[in-house]
Amino acid sequence: xxxxxxxxxxxxxxxxxxxxxxxxxxxxxxxxxxxxxxxxxxxxxxxxxxxxxxxxxxxxxxxxxxxxxxxxxxxxxxxxxxxxxxxxxxxxxxxxxxxxxxxxxxxxxxxxxxxxxxxxxxxxxxxxxxxxxxxxxxxxxxxxxxxxxxxxxxxxxxxxxxxxxxxxxxxxxxxxxxxxxxxxxxxxxxxxxxxxxxxxxxxxxxxxxxxxxxxxxxxxxxxxxxxxxxxxxxxxxxxxxxxxxxxxxxxx
Amino acid sequence: xxxxxxxxxxxxxxxxxxxxxxxxxxxxxxxxxxxxxxxxxxxxxxxxxxxxxxxxxxxxxxxxxxxxxxxxxxxxxxxxxxxxxxxxxxxxxxxxxxxxxxxxxxxxxxxxxxxxxxxxxxxxxxxxxxxxxxxxxxxxxxxxxxxxxxxxxxxxxxxxxxxxxxxxxxxxxxxxxxxxxxxxxxxxxxxxxxxxxxxxxxxxxxxxxxxxxxxxxxxxxxxxxxxxxxxxxxxxxxxxxxxxxxxxxxxxxxxxxxxxxxxxxxxxxxxxxxxxxxxxxxxxxxxxxxxxxxxxxxxxxxxxxxxxxxxxxxxxxxxxxxxxxxxxxxxxxxxxxxxxxxxxxxxxxxxxxxxxxxxxxxxxxxxxxxxxxxxxxxxxxxxxxxxx
Numbered sequence: 001x002x003x004x005x006x007x008x009x010x011x012x013x014x015x016x017x018x019x020x021x022x023x024x025x026x027x028x029x030x031x032x033x034x035x036x037x038x039x040x041x042x043x044x045x046x047x048x049x050x051x052x053x054x055x056x057x058x059x060x061x062x063x064x065x066x067x068x069x070x071x072x073x074x075x076x077x078x079x080x081x082x083x084x085x086x087x088x089x090x091x092x093x094x095x096x097x098x099x100x101x102x103x104x105x106x107x108x109x110x111x112x113x114x115x116x117x118x119x120x121x122x123x124x125x126x127x128x129x130x131x132x133x134x135x136x137x138x139x140x141x142x143x144x145x146x147x148x149x150x151x152x153x154x155x156x157x158x159x160x161x162x163x164x165x166x167x168x169x170x171x172x173x174x175x176x177x178x179x180x181x182x183x184x185x186x187x188x189x190x191x192x193x194x195x196x197x198x199x200x201x202x203x204x205x206x207x208x209x210x211x212x213x214x215x216x217x218x219x220x221x222x223x224x225x226x227x228x229x230x231x232x233x234x235x236x237x238x239x240x241x242x243x244x245x246x247x248x249x250x251x252x
Numbered sequence: 253x254x255x256x257x258x259x260x261x262x263x264x265x266x267x268x269x270x271x272x273x274x275x276x277x278x279x280x281x282x283x284x285x286x287x288x289x290x291x292x293x294x295x296x297x298x299x300x301x302x303x304x305x306x307x308x309x310x311x312x313x314x315x316x317x318x319x320x321x322x323x324x325x326x327x328x329x330x331x332x333x334x335x336x337x338x339x340x341x342x343x344x345x346x347x348x349x350x351x352x353x354x355x356x357x358x359x360x361x362x363x364x365x366x367x368x369x370x371x372x373x374x375x376x377x378x379x380x381x382x383x384x385x386x387x388x389x390x391x392x393x394x395x396x397x398x399x400x401x402x403x404x405x406x407x408x409x410x411x412x413x414x415x416x417x418x419x420x421x422x423x424x425x426x427x428x429x430x431x432x433x434x435x436x437x438x439x440x441x442x443x444x445x446x447x448x449x450x451x452x453x454x455x456x457x458x459x460x461x462x463x464x465x466x467x468x469x470x471x472x473x474x475x476x477x478x479x480x481x482x483x484x485x486x487x488x489x490x491x492x493x494x495x496x497x498x499x500x501x502x503x504x505x506x507x508x509x510x511x512x513x514x515x516x517x518x519x520x521x522x523x524x525x526x527x528x529x530x531x532x533x534x535x536x537x538x539x540x541x542x543x544x545x546x547x548x549x550x551x552x553x554x555x556x557x558x559x560x561x562x563x564x565x566x567x568x569x570x571x572x573x574x575x576x577x578x579x580x581x582x583x584x585x586x587x588x589x590x591x592x593x594x595x596x597x598x599x600x601x602x603x604x605x606x607x608x609x610x611x612x613x614x615x616x617x618x619x620x621x622x623x624x625x626x627x628x629x630x631x632x633x634x635x636x637x638x639x640x
Contacts, residue, residue: 057524062532069533124622126630140619166576174583179597186605193609197616206620207627 017238021224026237028136028226029219030099037216039086040148046079047155048192055185077163084156106136109146113139136233144199151191158184273344280343306336316420321427323420329376339363339419355419357407358397361385364408388478392485404444411440432477434470441471448548455549467508474498490547492536496522499541521586544568 017024029037050072053061065072093100117139119132132138137145158180161168168177204212215221227234274280279289287293292302307314313336317323322334339355346353354363365385367373374382388394388408396405409419411432423430431440438461442449452458452471460468472480474490481488489498496519502508503518522528522541530538544560551558559568562581569576 054526054529057529057532058520062529065529065533067534069530069535069538072533073530121622124626124630126626126633129634166573169577169580171577171579173579174581174585175595175597176583177580178583178595179601182598182601183605186601186609190605190609190612194612194616197613197620201616201620201623206623 017223019223021227022222024223025220026223026226027219028215028221031219032093032097032099033103034216034219036086036090036093039082041216043079043082043086044191044195046075047083048188050076050079051188052192055189080156080159080163083152084160087152087156103136107142107145109139109142113142131228131231133231134229134233135236136230138230140198140202144194147191147194151187154187155184155191158187269343276346277344278347278350279345303335304337304342310336312417313420316414316417320421321424322422326377328378331376333377334367338367357403358401360407360409361388361394361397384478391478391480392482393480406444410443415440415443432472434466437470437472445471451548454551455546456551456555458548467502467511469502473502490542492538492540493531493534495540495542496528496531515587518586525586539572543572 053064056062090100094104095101112135116132116134119128119130120134120138122128123130123132161172161177161180162184165177168180172180203216204210223234223237226237269286289304289306290301291305291308292299305314317336323332325331326333341354346356348355348357350356351358354360369382369385371382374380385408389398393406396402397407409422412422412430413419414421414431421429423433425432427433428435430436438449438452438458449458453462457468461470476489479487481491483490485491486493488494500519503514506516508514509516509518523532527539527543531540546559551561553560553562555561556563558564565581565585566576566578569580
């Protein structure tokens with residue numbers, strides 16, 4: 001193993017860790033987070049499948065709804081309502097649950113993220129040996145998280161305005177309503193492409209993880225994965241073990 | 253004479269008259285003798301009979317027939333397309349009101365089909381189409397006649413014959429004398445559909461028609477002719493899922509839109525809308541052209557009595573969307589697609605997302621390429637330096 005001694009991992013060293021890095025697992029996603037992820041994944045998929053074809057009315061894609069358009073509309077609204085409910089739950093989770101508050105804090109963007117990103121580029125190019133000292137959430141994950149937050153807010157708001165357009169048109173003129181429809185469509189396309197291109201590759205398809213990371217199911221990562229991909233979080237975990245001797249799985 | 257009888261017999265010509273058939277015919281019942289019609293016969297045995305002149309008694313009918321396409325000598329074939337007997341029969345002629353008559357209302361189509369469904373026969377008169385009768389039988393009019401037994405359902409001669417005198421004066425549709433000619437088709441349909449024609453004359457199509465415009469549709473342009481179907485029939489040209497195609501046959505034509513200053517992109521802006529998408533996907537309750545514009549009395553939005561005049565939009569939309577906000581009028585509807593509306597905000601939103609989406613794609617592709625580079629180039633090189 002190469003020694004990773006960046007300024008971040010220096011200081012009081014708990015290394016080498018006495019346990020087996022490959023057998024010790026830490027919880028990366030809590031059960032509540034995994035459930036939220038699954039609800040998001042399912043509702044997102046339903047929304048994409050029942051929504052994106054409408055953006056291409058002149059293509060054969062639209063034929064998938066032949067004869068079942070009202071079912072499509074129902075499913076889209078059901079999934080949209082589910083997503084809205086999930087968003088509301090997530091706000092409560094972040095505000096009032098200990099895990100949620102803690103993880104949201106680690107999600108906050110910092111100047112260090114910019115440095116980590118530059119480090120990451122150098123590392124990927126083979127210019128430096130040490131992996132970037134990412135915390136629990138790397139800069140990409142932070143961007144993705146806030147993109148989901150922002151995107152969901154836009155989609156839920158515009159979606160409900162389209163659903164209840166009779167009321168919307170009492171408040172907004174038709175041309176603003178048209179913009180809302182436009183935004184709903186483009187934002188959907190943006191979200192769809194981001195998930196397909198970015199999220200699926202980086203979480204599941206990239207070498208070393210392919211074909212699928214199980215974190216979204218069991219929430220677990222090994223200490224080795226933590227050490228390699230989230231070194232700062234690994235250090236934090238070690239410090240925590242020092243203060244609170246291990247009782248099995250730790251929190252990460 | 254004997255030789256002539258033998259020749260006719262050999263040729264299979266009818267030699268004998270069925271006495272029962274003749275006795276039950278209108279002429280037999282009236283006690284007609286043979287020679288009242290066959291006036292060239294004066295003795296027995298007789299010479300070959302000459303054609304009967306029905307006009308001796310039925311003068312006006314004969315005159316009407318001779319002025320019609322059926323009674324005039326056809327210019328290329330040199331023959332008369334149809335004589336009295338071709339439709340009415342000969343010795344067994346009955347009153348048209350008699351159900352056994354060849355021209356009885358409910359079965360008249362069979363007499364017409366005798367020639368008009370015979371491809372060879374029609375070809376002799378330069379006519380290629382033989383589908384009129386079968387398509388009529390499948391139409392709302394034909395089914396009303398056959399399936400429902402409606403004696404008021406229109407039969408061939410109701411539309412093609414002259415009102416009053418009926419069948420004898422049938423003309424080709426291209427003739428200005430035909431009730432089915434463009435000049436008369438409205439009033440002809442109006443003989444039964446008076447209320448519809450009244451509405452039509454108030455709409456833009458009807459008003460322009462009255463002014464002599466030759467571009468506007470008449471009844472048959474939207475509803476088709478022999479094949480006309482009820483609006484509830486999926487085969488109808490004005491069935492909810494097909495009405496757009498029918499309207500677009502004219503309203504998607506650039507020359508017509510330019511000539512009358514009509515907005516273009518009718519098809520695209522409807523099919524791209526939620527209404528159009530739902531309709532294409534089989535949701536027949538979604539709005540079609542007629543839902544908003546009306547049918548026979550369609551009026552331009554500039555007409556204050558139009559269902560799509562700005563002042564009436566809330567009421568029109570409200571028929572399906574109760575309580576729709578009044579601000580629905582503050583914007584464009586079905587003029588340009590939402591994606592192509594020439595509107596600074598829409599333009600801005602569009603480009604914002606174009607750039608954002610392009611940026612995301614490029615960034616993701618770049619990061620993926622970088623990651624592949626790491627795994628395919630950098631990692632093997634590092635392992636080559638002794639790493640596990």
